[in-house]
Amino acid sequence: MNWAEFFAMKGYGLYVWGSYGMVLSVFVIEIMLVRHKRKITLQQLRLMRDAGDSQ
Amino acid sequence: MAINWFKYAAPATFYGLAGKMIPYFAWPAAILFAAGIYIGFFVAPTDAVQSEAYRIIFIHVPVSILSMFIYLVMAGYAALGLIFNTRLSSMMATALAPTGALFAFVALWTGALWGKPMWGAWWVWDARLTSELILLFLYLGFIALQASIDDPRRADRAGALLAIVGSVNVPIIYFSVKWWNTLHQGSTIKFSDTSMHIAMKQALFVMLAACWLYVIAVTLVRVRSIILERERNTQWVSELEEIRAGEQL
Numbered sequence: 199m200n201w202a203e204f205f206a207m208k209g210y211g212l213y214v215w216g217s218y219g220m221v222l223s224v225f226v227i228e229i230m231l232v233r234h235k236r237k238i239t240l241q242q243l244r245l246m247r248d249a250g251d252s253q
Numbered sequence: 254m255a256i257n258w259f260k261y262a263a264p265a266t267f268y269g270l271a272g273k274m275i276p277y278f279a280w281p282a283a284i285l286f287a288a289g290i291y292i293g294f295f296v297a298p299t300d301a302v303q304s305e306a307y308r309i310i311f312i313h314v315p316v317s318i319l320s321m322f323i324y325l326v327m328a329g330y331a332a333l334g335l336i337f338n339t340r341l342s343s344m345m346a347t348a349l350a351p352t353g354a355l356f357a358f359v360a361l362w363t364g365a366l367w368g369k370p371m372w373g374a375w376w377v378w379d380a381r382l383t384s385e386l387i388l389l390f391l392y393l394g395f396i397a398l399q400a401s402i403d404d405p406r407r408a409d410r411a412g413a414l415l416a417i418v419g420s421v422n423v424p425i426i427y428f429s430v431k432w433w434n435t436l437h438q439g440s441t442i443k444f445s446d447t448s449m450h451i452a453m454k455q456a457l458f459v460m461l462a463a464c465w466l467y468v469i470a471v472t473l474v475r476v477r478s479i480i481l482e483r484e485r486n487t488q489w490v491s492e493l494e495e496i497r498a499g500e501q502l
Contacts, residue, residue, distance in 0.1 A: 208304050210306035213369060214305060216366045217309045232474040232478070235475065
């Protein structure tokens, strides 16, 4: 089996890779979002600390 | 066993515990995804009826199962928060909702891409598909409702009511292929023996485990941010290493 044949998926390539591609992008975006949210939250808390109203 | 489980229900304790646990879920998830894709594409044989298009099953079924399961876990946490007034349970419910919504969306997306070549339609107003679409709207409604209320404790209670009422939809999705005459095929994973090839079954369960671990890892990361946000005025948060020793802004 060669790679061109593999990616063609016997004519179903668009559907199969369209499915897996979407799942991959959703997971990558979600991971980026939760990491970004953590970064932003920590930044905000440090701002509060520096402003001296964290108590 | 003398473990005090209530200790971990305190946001301060759970924050640290969750941080330590994340890699133990994230890395196995990545490894299992790779293994599941390998088995699904290189070991499992071509399907006799659906040719190569059936390979969508290895992502469609795990993601769809979890979209329902996450909802029940979310509603369960929300209910605990409502009944026992435990802050952490409500935070867990809030943290699960975005991942659940994404899983419901991906279930519909992969289903459409499977439906087009097999049924000749991206979408039909069939019981299974329609109830899954309602699930997506329930997640979005939960998120929107919580976001629209400023007081977090009130947002928790309002969201919990919506989540609990909406959970009747989950058995409707699950049993829809039995109760109604639908276009959607019957359950792939049955408690009795299935007719699937062994490698197909392996790929399916490996992908299911991978998705499960992924959901836990990503939810733990999200809930830690929610804990920090909501507990920002407490002593323990101001004493955290990442806040205290973080660079000056």
